[in-house]
Amino acid sequence: MSKLMAFEEPVVKLREKIVELKTIATEAEVDMSGEIEKLESRLQELEKNVYANMEPWDRVQVARHAERPTTLEYIERIFDDFIELHGDRTFKDDASIVGGIASFNGQAITIIGHQRGKTTKENIRRNFGMPHPEGYRKALRLMKQAEKFNRPIICFIDTKGAYPGKAAEERGQSEAIARNLFEMAGLRVPIISVVIGEGGSGGALALGVANQILMLENATYSVISPEGAASILWKDASYAKQAAEAMKITALDLKQLEIIDGIIPEVAGGAHKDKEQQAIIMKEYITNTLNDLNKESAEQLVENRYTKFKNIGQYIEQ
Amino acid sequence: MSIRDLFTISRKKNTDNITKREDEKAFPEGIVTKCPKCKMIHVTKEIEKNLKVCTKCQHHFSLTAEERIACFLDKGSFVSMDDHLQTTNPLNFPAYVEKIEIDKKKTGLNEAVLTGVGALKGMQVVVAVMDSHFRMGSMGSVVGEKITRAVEKATELRVPFIIFTASGGARMQEGVLSLMQMAKTSVALKRHSEEGLLYISIMTHPTTGGVSASFASIGDYNIAEPQSLIGFAGRRVIEQTVREKLPDDFQTAEFLLDHGQLDAIFNRLEMRDKIATIVKLHVQGGVSHV
Ligand SMILES: [Zn+2]
Numbered sequence: 017m018s019k020l021m022a023f024e025e026p027v028v029k030l031r032e033k034i035v036e037l038k039t040i041a042t043e044a045e046v047d048m049s050g051e052i053e054k055l056e057s058r059l060q061e062l063e064k065n066v067y068a069n070m071e072p073w074d075r076v077q078v079a080r081h082a083e084r085p086t087t088l089e090y091i092e093r094i095f096d097d098f099i100e101l102h103g104d105r106t107f108k109d110d111a112s113i114v115g116g117i118a119s120f121n122g123q124a125i126t127i128i129g130h131q132r133g134k135t136t137k138e139n140i141r142r143n144f145g146m147p148h149p150e151g152y153r154k155a156l157r158l159m160k161q162a163e164k165f166n167r168p169i170i171c172f173i174d175t176k177g178a179y180p181g182k183a184a185e186e187r188g189q190s191e192a193i194a195r196n197l198f199e200m201a202g203l204r205v206p207i208i209s210v211v212i213g214e215g216g217s218g219g220a221l222a223l224g225v226a227n228q229i230l231m232l233e234n235a236t237y238s239v240i241s242p243e244g245a246a247s248i249l250w251k252d253a254s255y256a257k258q259a260a261e262a263m264k265i266t267a268l269d270l271k272q273l274e275i276i277d278g279i280i281p282e283v284a285g286g287a288h289k290d291k292e293q294q295a296i297i298m299k300e301y302i303t304n305t306l307n308d309l310n311k312e313s314a315e316q317l318v319e320n321r322y323t324k325f326k327n328i329g330q331y332i333e334q
Numbered sequence: 335m336s337i338r339d340l341f342t343i344s345r346k347k348n349t350d351n352i353t354k355r356e357d358e359k360a361f362p363e364g365i366v367t368k369c370p371k372c373k374m375i376h377v378t379k380e381i382e383k384n385l386k387v388c389t390k391c392q393h394h395f396s397l398t399a400e401e402r403i404a405c406f407l408d409k410g411s412f413v414s415m416d417d418h419l420q421t422t423n424p425l426n427f428p429a430y431v432e433k434i435e436i437d438k439k440k441t442g443l444n445e446a447v448l449t450g451v452g453a454l455k456g457m458q459v460v461v462a463v464m465d466s467h468f469r470m471g472s473m474g475s476v477v478g479e480k481i482t483r484a485v486e487k488a489t490e491l492r493v494p495f496i497i498f499t500a501s502g503g504a505r506m507q508e509g510v511l512s513l514m515q516m517a518k519t520s521v522a523l524k525r526h527s528e529e530g531l532l533y534i535s536i537m538t539h540p541t542t543g544g545v546s547a548s549f550a551s552i553g554d555y556n557i558a559e560p561q562s563l564i565g566f567a568g569r570r571v572i573e574q575t576v577r578e579k580l581p582d583d584f585q586t587a588e589f590l591l592d593h594g595q596l597d598a599i600f601n602r603l604e605m606r607d608k609i610a611t612i613v614k615l616h617v618q619g620g621v622s623h624v
Contacts, residue, residue, distance in 0.1 A: 178547075180567030181576050185585060186593045189566040194551040197520035202528060217504075217513060218547040218566070225517050239504045239513040239544070248506060263509045264425055273424065275514055325521045326482065328514040329475035332420040 021081070023074040024285065027066050030059050067284050070234070072260040072269075076242060078234040078286040079213050085291045087114055087129030087172040090212065093295035094302070095120050095127060103154060107187065110151030112143045112175070113223075115158040117167070121303055123310075126162035128155045128223060129172030132213070146179040149192035152222050156196050159203060168206040168306055171223040176241065178219030193222040200225035201325075206309035206317055208302060210280070211235040211267075212287075227312075227321050228305045229275070231267035232298075233282040237275075238265040275328055278305070369393050385602050394559050394602055396539060398441065399448035399465035402498055406606050407461065411453035416483055417444050421476045427507040437468045445476040446501070449484035451491070455610040457617055460488035462497040466540065471501035473545055474508040478515025481549065485522040494532035494613050495523075499550040503543020516548035523549055532616045534609060537564050537587070537596075555597045555612060558587035559605070564595075 020028055034055050041048040070078070078084070091098050095118035102109040115128040130147065133139030155171075162169045178189055200207060209226035215237035231237060240248075245263050246255035270276040280301045287294040312320065367378045372391035381388065385405050386395035397405070403412050421434045421444075438444060446468035451460050462484045464471045481497070488495035504512035523533060535553030537546075539562035547566050550556075558564060565585035573580060583589045590596045600608045 178566065179575075180571045182572060182578070182580060182584070185565050185567065185572070188551070188593070188595045190546040190564075191551040191595060193547040193566070194516075194520065194549070197517050197548055198524050198527075198552045201517075201521035201524035218516060218544055221513055221517060225521065237510055237513075239510050240506055245506060262425065262427070263506075265510065270510060273509075273511060275510060322521050322525065325514065325518045328518055329479050329511055330422050330424040330508075331476045331479055332422050334418055334420060 021074065021077045023066060023070060023077070027059070027063050030055065030062060034059060063284060071257075072236075072266050073242070073257040075234045075266050076214075076236055076256075076260050078282075078288075079236050081286060081288050082134070083288040084213055085287050085294060086134070087131050087174060087212065089291060090172060090295055090298060091116075091118065091127055091129075093292065094299045095125070098127070101158060104150040104157060106153060107150045110143075110148050110154060111141050112145050112147045112179075113151035113155055115155060120170070120306070123306070124165070124167050125306075126158055126167045126169045127172070128158055128169065129212075130175040130220075130223070132174060143179060145175045146177060147175065147219060147222075148179055148181070148184045149187040149189050152178075152192035152196050155223060156199055159196075159200065159207075163203050163205050166205060168208070168309065169203070170302060170306075171207065171209040171226065173209055173211040173215045173220045173223050173237075174213035175216050175219050176214055177216035178222070193218045196222040197225050201321060202318060204314035204318060206306060206312070207321070208305050208309070210298070210302070211237050211276075216241060225321065225325065227309055227317055227324070228277045230278045230280055230301060230305065231270060231276050232280050232287060233267055234286050235267055236260075236265040237267075237270055238263055273330075367395075387602050392560060392601065394539065394561065396466055396500070398467055399443060399463040402463045403448065403450075403452070403461070405602075406498075406609075407452040407454055407459075408456065412450050412461075413452065414448060414450035415487065416449060416480045419444060419476045419479060421445060421474060423507075424475070424511055425507060425509050430507045433469065441465055441468045443468055445480060446471045446473070447477045447480050449480045451487065451493075454496075454606070454613055457610070457613050458491065458493045459613065460484050460491065460493055460495050462495075464498060464500040464545070466500040466502075469505065471499075471540075471545070472503060472505035472512075473501060473515050474505035474512050475515065477505070478512075478518050481515075481519045482522045485519065485526050488531065489522075489526045489529055492529065492531060494534065494616065495526055496534045496536065496609065496613075497549065497553075498536045498538055499541040499545055500538045501541060501543070501545035501550075503545055513544065516544050519549045520552070523552060527554075532613065534612060536600075536605070536609070538562050540564070542566070542568070542585075551595075556595070557609070558590065558596050558599050559602055560587060560599055562587045564590050 098118040100116040114131045118127055130145045131142050132145035133142040159169055207226040209224045209229050211231040242256040242260040243253040245259035247253045267279045283290040283293050367376045367381055369388040371393040374390045423430045447462055447464045449462045462481050485495050533553050534555045535550050537550050537558040541550050541564045587599050591599055
């Protein structure tokens with residue numbers, strides 16, 4: 017069972033009512049089909065309405081949903097022959113980032129993504145998808161390897177942020193993130209980044225210096241979490257709902273700010289409602305994006321990536 | 335944007351009259367200055383002569399961008415760039431433009447970084463100096479654009495790029511646009527680097543968050559001033575996360591040096607000489623192996 021999110025409540029309530037009515041009708045052997053039909057069409061209408069009018073904060077809830085598909089769930093549904101590759105060759109294997117090689121529509125690719133856990137136990141092992149420096153260094157190692165063998169790189173972004181801890185600082189969290197931004201800029205292969213859940217700050221961006229940045233419809237990408245923004249703006253984290261709105265963190269916001277290139281639609285109610293269908297949609301978008309990038313030369317890829325980021329920002333030139 | 339932005343006249347930079355103006359900025363006390371670290375009372379003029387370094391405990395007082403230029407580059411050599419770029423309010427944050435206006439007047443800068451071309455002991459360099467007196471040195475679109483253009487200028491002139499960082503990180507009021515400036519500045523630095531050119535990052539107090547996690551940390555040489563606070567996450571956030579007491583020197587320049595994150599720490603009094611030596615070792619006496 018999926019956890020109930022506040023904005024979905026009317027839908028769930030009505031659905032329950034229909035089930036109840038059906039039970040009564042069967043038990044009492046009365047014909048209520050007219051009533052039930054009416055309610056079912058109202059449910060459809062309501063569903064359409066609720067899911068079409070999701071507020072930023074509703075999307076934050078969907079993006080954080082415990083059952084939202086993770087990187088590994090997409091990998092298993094979209095790619096063939098996936099072989100996971102571990103470790104940064106210096107310190108350890110950070111399980112909050114997974115990576116490896118695979119086949120995508122017959123083309124060899126490298127895939128890297130943040131990895132949350134689904135259970136408490138797995139979340140502890142994967143540090144809730146919040147990497148240490150060694151995670152970013154593993155990612156960079158795999159990206160350089162991809163460049164050597166001329167493989168496109170596909171990154172899945174799904175993290176609250178880089179881990180804020182003592183050891184992370186000691187081992188150079190800043191440098192690890194910065195190094196990825198710097199090195200990704202020069203890679204002579206196509207890079208596609210897809211924000212699949214939460215894109216939290218520098219820890220997300222470290223897998224995000226791509227030729228094409230896509231976002232799932234209910235994913236978020238932000239410089240600070242809504243709670244963090246609220247505690248700075250209103251000195252009160254409970255204003256997170258307002259902050260989610262003000263900070264412009266939804267896919268649509270980022271498209272309007274001309275930061276991302278495309279929005280991948282989600283199945284009604286969010287990706288967790290139908291993982292199989294969501295993976296099919298995702299595959300189609302990545303296929304089309306990669307087909308376009310495959311046509312570019314290494315020089316064009318680097319040049320276009322440069323221009324893309326150079327153009328992000330708003331200021332007045334006078 | 336507010337109508338006031340349209341009428342803001344960008345000020346002509348003049349690095350020679352800095353000493354006259356700094357009294358009212360950094361030392362409102364006037365004639366004497368108390369060191370916040372060792373509590374020693376200094377005659378303001380004396381400590382200014384010492385580049386605002388405490389003669390007793392070596393505490394480095396913060397410098398404005400113009401003061402930094404004055405004590406780092408050859409006198410009168412600096413020509414600033416992009417003073418005309420103006421901050422806008424992309425997320426329509428209440429009072430954001432007003433706050434920018436106040437800091438513009440306070441610092442004489444158009445944003446939290448001063449960029450330009452100058453000479454270091456006769457060698458041409460492009461420099462960027464962040465100023466923590468302007469919105470805590472935070473990086474929004476204009477800061478990102480100015481630094482990017484400065485790096486591009488260095489690439490075009492084929493000269494070293496030197497930055498003095500001082501920043502609380504990304505500027506929240508510009509949301510994810512601020513975050514993306516980390517990537518923007520990095521792609522520019524990558525291109526500069528691929529041309530075989532020199533980049534020196536000098537981290538001063540404080541260098542944290544998104545600035546620490548982008549251009550500040552990827553110098554060919556990562557240098558810092560003594561005792562500067564340098565780190566990715568805030569101390570309070572880390573304390574709440576790890577629930578353990580952090581060492582007193584946590585996230586200081588000395589802590590970073592000890593953990594292998596810095597090439598060297600240079601005292602401000604020797605900064606100009608040391609950096610000039612590094613630059614000299616790159617622009618003179620090299621043998622091309624091409
Ligand atoms: Zn002192």
